[in-house]
Amino acid sequence: MxxxxxxxxxxxxxxxxxxxxxxxxxxxxxxxxxxxxxxxxxxxxxxxxxxxxxxxxxxxxxxxxxxxxxxxxxxxxxSEKVIKARKSVLEFLLVNHPLDCPTCDKGGECTLQNLTFQYGPTVSRLSEDKFRFQDDPNQKFDDIKLGPEIWMNKNRCIICYKCVRIARDLAGGADLGIFQRGAFAKVDIPKEIKYANEFSGNTVENCPVGALMSDSFRYKIRSWLLKGTDSVCWLCPDGCNITIEHNQGRIYRHQSRRNDDVDMGFICDKGRYGFDITSHPERITVPHAVNGDNLEKVSYDEALAMMVHRFTEVQGETSALLLDTSLTNENAFSAADYFQTKLPGSSIAITSEIELNDIMSYGHLGLSVSLSELENADLVIILGCDLAVEHPIIGLRIKKLINKGVPVYFISPRQLYLGRFNVYNIRANYGREFRVIEDIISLRNGNDDIKINKDIKEQLELNITSAKNIHMIAGGDLLANPNRNKYLQSLFELGKSLRAKLSILTTETNYIGIGLVGRTNATFEEIIEKIEKGEIKTLFVAGGDPVNVYPDRNRITEAFKKLDYMIYWGAFLNHTARLATLVMPSVLPTEDNGSFINVERRLQFLDKSYSTPKEITSLIKLFTDIKIELGGGLYYSASDVFPQMARVIPEFNGLRYKVSEGHIFPSVELEASDNLKALDVKPPPDYPYVLMFAKNVYYGASGMTSKSNTLRKLTPSQKLLINPHDARKEGVMNDSKIRLSTDSAAGEITAIVSEDINQGELLLSGYSDENPPNKFMVGFNKPVYAKIEKV
Ligand code: SF4
Ligand code: SF4
Ligand code: FES
Incomplete structure (x- = not known):
């Protein structure tokens, strides 16, 4: 030091x-x-x-x-001099500042208002009219829209540059800037640009005055009427700490609850603006039971009686439980505990977009260092992971490293958002990415007859030799890859040779937590197989939307139709609920107490923001009510369940509700498996393209983010990327409609001609109700081959 x-x-x-x-x-x-x-x-x-x-x-x-x-x-x-200076600064700022406090969103939490009370002049010495920005002479109202969610009132701006720095440092854009000088200085964007990026809401939260506003909050309520509840975002595994601000059972906004170990006080727009999922008009508030071809409303007591009746009739061996990854640990534990103790022989699995196998267990998943330790890396290799979309907060940390000049390599078949910064991009072919890793291993072994671009190869050699703290991060594209195991095997080998830390990241919120407490004894795939064979007849779906998630939509839909009885616990009548016999309305995580484990394996607690009606329950309450009907029931809240969980789950031994906030569960070293054979990813002549899939940053919680009006507005429309060479060959123009077909599904989509993907590969980006991506998929880690036609 x-x-x-x-x-x-x-x-x-x-x-x-x-x-x-x-x-x-x-x-x-x-x-x-x-x-x-x-x-x-x-x-x-x-x-x-x-x-x-x-x-x-x-x-x-x-x-x-x-x-x-x-x-x-x-x-x-x-000192006197200092106090006088403060007064003068405030007096200057107030010369042109409008007297908007009674209506301004920031009123009650405004730094200018507060400091004026503390130090400012009590009267104005100016009698002149205030200067008013007016971009358009007909403009009556001072607020203008900078983008789909962000509004600006230039007259309130005090030119502190915070928004400009946030836009630049967090989102990596230079779109917001200060134009003009002196009294005429203003924050603005070029006319042709709409201000929108995945971190845009941070400008509003951090603006010291009410110059920037969110469309979803603007002029809706005064800040002092809001009650704040500490919680954790449930829309991705990064686990940002948030304050839920609500009034009379309605959430008005999510603000960051700064935790430097996790989020540095910045949250992404998905977590910030997804709060309105809770108040979506389609949210179900009463149970529904099937009657003929329809689901009809029934009372909670009737629904409970039906469930109890079913549970007393079924055998463990013929029943199963699917746990969604957005469940709190306590909810997952309660449901799993019921199935394990009352229905022995039942199958329990996680509903997830990836399938685990013997290479990985929950101990292997997540960051192998803490989020803040990641910033000590002096070389980062990112494999099959669109960090800006999958893990916005890890993406922020990597951006900081890039800005510091740390070499960052991306190995991917497509151009990723962070790949546009000052980094090295190694473009691989889909399904054959592991060959790049093998090339790097060869390079390490002194063989430089490899296919990596010569300049990148030289830099890589240099950087690897000098680096002492190498971190490799693998993500969603890798886990869904047809050659995932081969890819992982070569990664383990490279990791060993470089003495690098390797992190394998999933995109699902509490995947690690559910893996630890859910006491799973089957995989999602095995449950589908057992349903198809008629071995499982009763299924309890705890949250999520498996029909939207399982990578073969037709198959899971047909399987679910074969069930005798399906109980769905969730917040909406989604694709899965519509196939259920009985639907029970669920609380959402912002309305619940409990805990999550985030991507760095950190235990974090949520507080319930308000009470929901009796019919909208947690799983803890639901299974307690069932047990009471059957003559015994113990728990009602997460704080009751946690000690039980700490007794039963070895990793939780010794942990205490809330007291153990911030505990980091240890990760397990990865071991290379035996030599695996690679699958040849080669499209047949009839379907000459390999089809890849990509999410956008606003997708989360099995598609539940589509129930947020704000996020819907921010979400780019679905598109199919095609390489210019292939577009010429097919006669496809940019922005034209094409027909995308596989041998089992087809749909019309807008094509975007782009160098962002390789020849012979197509990328379906985003989600739509007409073309949910899993309609084209054929199973976990299976390559999808497709063709395109002009329409
Ligand atoms: S953060 Fe607010 S006050 Fe500061 S420059 Fe931006 S708009 Fe103006
Ligand atoms: S979605 Fe992820 S990155 Fe965004 S606020 Fe929530 S936890 Fe943080
Ligand atoms: S100049 Fe120091 S806080 Fe602005």
């Missing part, structure tokens, strides 16, 4: 690292200096001058957020 620097602030001595800004040194002493533009997470710009302090021997006041400490410095943060 470098020698510490001693300085004196307001009469107290403090020692800090060289390079620390005065403002941080003061915070160490508990002295809070007022700011507008400073944010420890963003590069200092010293724009607002609100943080001016007096430094002995300095002729002028200095900006404490941009002035590093020096040995022996004597600082005054509260």
């Amino acid at each position: 470098a020698n510490l620097i001693m300085l004196n602030i307001d009469g107290q001595d403090v020692e800090v690292e060289p390079g620390t800004y005065i403002i941080e040194a003061a915070r160490k002493l508990g002295i809070e200096i007022p700011t507008f533009c400073y944010d420890q997470r963003l590069k200092s710009v010293g724009a607002c001058r609100m943080c001016l302090v007096e430094v002995e021997k300095s002729p002028k006041l200095v900006a404490s957020c941009a002035t590093p400490v020096a040995p022996g410095m004597v600082v005054k943060t509260n």
Whole structure:
């Protein structure tokens, strides 16, 4: 550690690292200096001058957020001169600032309002009219829309550059900027651009005034009427900490609840704006039971009686439970506990888009280091993982590394979003990506007769030799790959030779948690097979939408139709619920207590934001009610279930509800399996293309994000990417409709001609009700071959 620097602030001595800004040194002493533009997470710009302090021997006041400490410095943060300067800064800001507080969204939580109360002038010395921005002379209202979700009121802006820095550093875009100078300076975007990116809402949350607004919150409620509940986002496994802000059983917004170990106080727009899933008009609030061809409403007591009757009739061997990965640990445990103890011999599996095999168990999945430790990597290799979409927060950490100049390699058959930054892209053919890994292993063994581009190869050799902390990250494309096992096998080998840390990441929220507590004894695939054979006749589907998730839509639909009885517990009458005998309305994670395990294997707790009607239950409550009917029932809440879980599940031994918040479960070292044979991914003449699939950032929770009106608005439409060479061959124009067919399904989709994919490969990107991706799929890790025709 470098020698510490001693300085004196307001009469107290403090020692800090060289390079620390005065403002941080003061915070160490508990002295809070007022700011507008400073944010420890963003590069200092010293724009607002609100943080001016007096430094002995300095002729002028200095900006404490941009002035590093020096040995022996004597600082005054509260002198007469400083207070006068603060007053002056506020008076200047208020010269043109509109008196909007009674209607402005930020009223009650506005830094300008608060600091004006604390230091500002009580009266204005100006009698002139305030300057008002008016882009269009006919404009009556000052708010303009910057993009589908973000509004701007330029008159309220105090030019602190926070939004500009957030847009640049988080989203990686240069679309927001400050134009003009002095009193005419304004935040704006080029006219042809709509401001939208996966982190856009962070600009609104961090704007110190009400200049930026979210469409979903704008002018809906005053901030002081909101009640905040601590929770964790349930729409991806990164596990951002959020505050649910609600009033009378309605959620108005999700704000970040800063946890530097996890999210650094930034959340993605999916987690921020997906809150309206809870209030979607199609949400079911009462149970439904099948009557003829229809599902009809029944009372909770009737539904409970039907379930109890069924459970007393069935045999364990003929029944099964499917656990969705957005369940809390406690809900999954309660359902699994019932099946295991009351229905011995029953099958329990996870509903997931990937299937595990003997190469992996839950111990292998997730980051092998913590999110913050990831930032110590000095070389990163990312394989088959669209980080910006699958793990926005890991993507942020990788962006920080890229900005620091750390070499980052992407191995993928398609151009990924983060691959557009200052990184190395190694384009592989789909299903044959493992050959690139084998080439790198050959290179390590001194054989440089390999196919990787010469420049990249030289850099790679150089970087690998000098790196001490290599991290390899594999994701969704790899796990769904037809040659997944071969790919993983070569990865383990490379990992060993490089002494690299290897992380295998799933995209599903609580996959690791459910794997630990769900006591699964079967795979999703095995359950489908048993249903097809007539061995399983009663199925309980705990959340999610398996029909939308299983990679062969026709097959799972037909299998579910064969069941004698299916109980679906969920929030909507989705594709799976419509095949059920009985549908029980579920709470959503924001309405529930419990815990999740995130991508870095961290245990985090959620609090219930408000109580739901009796009919909308957690699984804990539902199975307790069933047990009570059968003469015994113990638990009602997650805090009751947790101690039981801690007794039964070895990994949870010794953990306590809430007390163990932040516990990180250990990961298990990966071991290479025996030499595996690679599958030849080669399209037949009738279907000459290999079809790949990609999600967009707003897809989550088995497609439940489509029930968010805001996310629907932000989600790009579904498209099929085709390489320009293939487009010419097929006579397909950019943005034209084409017919995509496999030997079992077909649909019309808009084609986008793009170099982002290889010749001979097609990429179906996004989701639509007409063409759900799994309609074209043929099973876990099976290649899909397709053809296209002009329409
Ligand atoms: S819009 Fe808000 S965050 Fe952006 S510069 Fe203006 S005051 Fe700062
Ligand atoms: S979806 Fe993922 S990255 Fe986005 S807020 Fe939720 S947990 Fe964080
Ligand atoms: S907070 Fe220091 S100049 Fe703005």
